[in-house]
Amino acid sequence: MLWGLLALLEVPPGKHAICYPPEEAPQAYPPGTYWLKGVPGGSLQVRWVHTDRRKVPLPLLQAVSADGWELSLQVALIVEVADPLRVAACESPLEALRDMARSVVLAQIAALDQQGLIRALGGAESAARETAPAAVALRTIEEQICRQVDARAAALGLHIVDAAILHFQGDERLLSTLQGQALERLQAIQAHRTALLEGELHEREVALEARLAEAERLVALAQAQTALQIAQVEGEGQVQAAHIEAEVQEIRQMQEAREAERKRVAEEWRTAKELELRSMEYQHAETLSIIEGTARIAGEAAKRGAITALTPSGRRLDVDTGLPDAVATGLHVLRGFREKLTPPAAHFLPMPMAARLPQNGENRLEAEALRLERLRGLEHEIILRNGMLHEARLWRVADNGAEPLELTFTCPPQYPRQPPAVRLTRQGETREWTPQDWDPRLYLADLAREVLFDILRKEEGEASPDTP
Structure with a gap:
């Protein structure tokens, strides 16, 4: 204020x-x-x-229906305020609403056909809302009560939102009569169904007995045939077992003979390679001794001025060694001798005794990939065609002073029985060849090591041109 x-x-x-x-x-x-x-x-x-929406329950009302039977009904109303001024003008609007609703419910009971309603509800209150016909019947009554009470409550400023039946109870005498009639109908229907089921069961028993007899006959026939087949299979199995045993023995003998032959060939190959290597080492030592003696003679001749008697090699002397012409010419001639007498840079060393024949399929591919991965400083890729090894490419990029190169192996369809074609790209030049002394037990990684070893030996020779 x-x-x-x-x-x-x-x-x-x-x-x-x-x-x-x-x-x-x-x-x-x-x-x-x-x-x-x-x-x-x-x-x-x-x-x-x-003005809040509220639920207003009505007391249980009992009256006589249109067909002369007693009927009890309890209804609850959902009410909200439509006009506050009219509500305020009434001393007790809810009591007035209950009086109006009571008269409407009693009138509704008096207009109901209880027998038809109970049949729609299934004959009992507990089943009132469990079936679609029952729900439709009760909802129809609720809508009628809601519509009639709302028309009268408008004068009080109230609006009936919905009406719900809380309790429904028909006349016990009518219920007993209807239940007895329904029970008689159910008993008659059940007796008819029982008779039909008994007849069908008897027919099934007869058919089952016939099937059992036929099944017993078929089982006896099958047992006889099975016994005959078992005897035949046992006889054939014994014959096949004897054949298999003979074949296994023959294969075992062939394997033993093959293993003995493989060991013999491997030993001969190893011995031959060792002898060849020793012979080459001996020749190399002899050649070195000849070169050393020749170098002494050339030195003495250079001191006496008689070095001109030696014939120089065809390579030009483009490098100024700072030595007298006679001495330089003598060294150049000796270097030409050494180049001609230098032993091979790579040897096929004896393979281990556990070396196996080349594998085909996935095992061979896995072995090739595993060995290529073990090559240090090289990247590689494998190209397949129709599931077989077609090409393998190895390359080295210029890094940390290493010279870039690319090495490609192209495998024929008969690989590893036939050697692969080799293509080497180095210093802008490409050289291609096919190994002549290929061994099917070797892998591409072994051939790559030989090529790299040969390149390394050549690089070392070029790095020291003044060494006699």
């Missing part, structure tokens, strides 16, 4: 305030805060009206 001129009105949610200013019509205020002007005397009469 402010100097008798303003008044603060706060209306909480769920309520309406009905104000009665003097000599004016009542006014309704929804939830909110209001400043009222011109409030004389500092006081104002206010009535609160609850």
Whole structure:
């Protein structure tokens, strides 16, 4: 209140305030805060009206239906306020609503056909809402009650949102009669079904006995045939076992002979290679001794000025060695001798005794890939065609002073029985060849090592051109 001129009105949610200013019509205020002007005397009469939706249950009502049977019905109404001013004008709107609804429910009971309703509900209250016909029947009654009570409650400022039947009880005598009739019908239907099932069961028993007899006959026939087949299979099995045993023995003998021959050939090959290697080492030592003696002679001849008698090699002396022409010419001639007498840079060393014949298919591919991965400093890729190894490419990029190169192996369809074609790209030059002394037990990685070893030996020879 402010100097008798303003008044603060706060209306909480769920309520309406009905104000009665003097000599004016009542006014309704929804939830909110209001400043009222011109409030004389500092006081104002206010009535609160609850506008929340609420459930109003009615008492259990009992009356006689249209077909002369007693019927009990209890209904609950869902009510909300439609006009707060009309509600405030009524002293007790809910009691008035209950009186209106009671008269409507009694009138509804009097208009019902209880026998038809109970048949629709299935004959008992517990089944009232379990079936679609029962739900439709009860919902129809609820809608009629809701519509009639709402038409009358509009005068009170209320609106009936819905109506629900809480309890329904028909006449016990009618229920007993209907249940007896239903029981008789069910018994007759059950007796008919039982007779049909007994006849069908008898027919099935006869058919089953016939099937059992036929099955026994078939089983006896099958047992006789099985015994005959078992005897035949056992005889054939014994013959096949004897043949297999003979073949196994023959294969075992062939394997032993092959293994002995393989060991003999491997030993001969190893011995031959060792002898060849020793012979080459001996020749190399002899050649070195000849070169050393020749070098001494050339030195003495150079000192005496007689080096001109030696014939120089065809390679030009493009490098200034800083030595006298006679000495340089002698060294150049000796270097030509050494180049002609240098032993091979690579040897096919004896293979281990556990070396196996080349594998085909996935095992061979896996072995090739595993060995190529073990080559250090080289990248590689394998190309397949029709599931077989077609090409393998190895390359080395220029890194840490290493010279770039690319090595490609092209495998024929008969690989590893036939050697692969080799293509080497180095220093802008490409060289292609096919190994002449290929061994099917070797792998591409072994051939790559031989090529790299040969390149390494050549690089070492070029790195020291002044060495005699």
